[in-house]
Amino acid sequence: MKVYFLSDFHLKFQENEEDRTRRERVLSFLRSLIGKADILILNGDIFDLWFDWNSVIIKGYFPLLKVLADLDENGCRLILITGNHDFWFNNFLPDYLNMEIYSDYFEEIIDNVKVHVTHGDRHTSNDLRYKLFRAIIRNRFVKFLFQIIHPDLALKLGRLLSRSSRERKIPPTLKKKKEQGLIRSADKILKHCDLVVMGHSHSPLLEKRRKGTYVNLGDWITSNSYLEMTDGKFHLKINN
């Protein structure tokens, strides 16, 4: 079986020139997987912002949704784990793309490898401020408020929120500490799994641990990295 793991596309629904070029790069890679991938695992922060109302979806994501629909039609199983930018999913993706959505982690034995996939935002250390923000933003009442205001206005607010969380500059020492947090949690999960896959840090890494392997998928902003697993053997790759 061929399984592809990717994360952190951070695709925008309103694009400038640079966003468009980046999106094309992501989509042409995804297109190359049509008829080739048995499972595609999208590990969070795929959409820089996502919301679907009862009868409205964000049209700026149509190009990505089209490629995902083509993958689905060609028999690829689509799995998505929520990130810290995309978590307000309703029924659209499961109903129209047969996508399976997991809000914390995905765990399954694939070709005899017990795989655990999680975005990682819950596993950084020293990030109390974010943990509080996460609890608020995922609150049902907040979601309800977004649901009842006009989509254009809701998205404007959403953009402000996601921009402020993105533009927060993180000093290198804190960044390192956060990554160590990811690896520490991975070690705990590796007690009952063979492979732990995360994202969120935007730096690709494959590291053999005392028990099992930790992989960080990197991103599609600077590294264009992904994990390819063929019949249980996995490689972290960079797409040029």
Ligand SMILES: [Mn+2]
């Ligand atoms: Mn993230």
